[in-house]
Amino acid sequence: MARMKFLCDAERCIECNGCVTACKQEHDIPWGVNRRRVVTINDGVPGERSISVACMHCSDAPCMAVCPVDCFYRTEEGIVLHDKDLCIGCGYCFYACPFGAPQFPQAGAFGVRGKMDKCTFCAGGPEANNSDAEYKKYGRNRLAEGKLPACAEMCATKALLGGDSDVLSDIYRERVTNRAARGTPSMPPWGWDTAYGRPEAPKQPAAPPGGAKS
Amino acid sequence: MIKQAILAMAAIAVAVGVAACGERPQVIEYKQGKYQGKPDTPPYDAAPFSGNKTEWERAVKTRNQSQNEYKRIS
Helix, strand or coil, X not given: CCCEEEEECCCCCCCCCHHHHHHHHHHCXXXXXXXXXXXXXXXXXXXXXXEEECCCCXXXXXXXXXXXXXXXXXXXXXXXEECCCCCCCCCHHHHHCCCCCXXXXXXXXXXXXXXXXXXXXXXXXXXXXXXXXXHXXXXXXXXXXXXXXXXXXXXXCCCEEEEEHHHHHHHHHHHHHHHHHHCCCCXXXXXXXXXXXXXXXXXXXXXXXXXXXX | CHHHHHHHHHHHHHHHHXXXXXXXXXXXXXXXXXXXXXXXXXXXXXXXXXXXXXHHHHHHHHHHHCCCHHHHCC
16 A cells, blocks of 8 residues: 545535535534634635645655654555644644644633644544544544545545555546546645655666766 | 461562552653654554555545646647
């Protein structure tokens, strides 16, 4: 298996917020915390586009780099998770994240900021798989049940895909080919360059020594 | 009598001497840039897969392919 990724196809998203609802329901997310949300660009203007946004589980996650207590870790499937017992709720990860994924529950009369909460790719956290402790802190661990994230599996138009990056790439490639056959252009998958980087350009062979200078 | 007192004192001395041996460090040894939290187990570790990685990968791959409607509806 390669690594787990999300892919949002802006050509298909109809802004139904089904992914947001599925996530909220699956993990009992409290009021005010949105692990996933739908962002619409040029709302109301012809050609508007909607994108479902959550933690993209970046290859080189900036939240991991800035965390002062080093509570983030990456699983062997490439999912970025964190230990809530260590988190101090400082909010550095929120400033570092290009997707605005980290969420902070506001609890108490003085708006005290709680421990960070974010999308877990439905993979729970550092507690025993499918235990009560894991559910209370991180939500349901669907991955341990052999399932994929609820948001992606619930998406009616299959705009949001989640899972093994090789399979996602194959699915998206097939869509792009079909659209091209109909004369509809496709955009590159939103956020992939930011989250996973661009593929490295092939290196040019070095110029032979003593060659002509221009 | 004296022998018993010496033995009792020796027992107390030993008990006091090793009292701290069972105490675990309360503070995390901080290493910059290294994950400091609890270790996590892989998703296929617990039931229903009980450590069978191949079976888990097959299950996830099947779910993954069901997201491709070009293959699902044919």
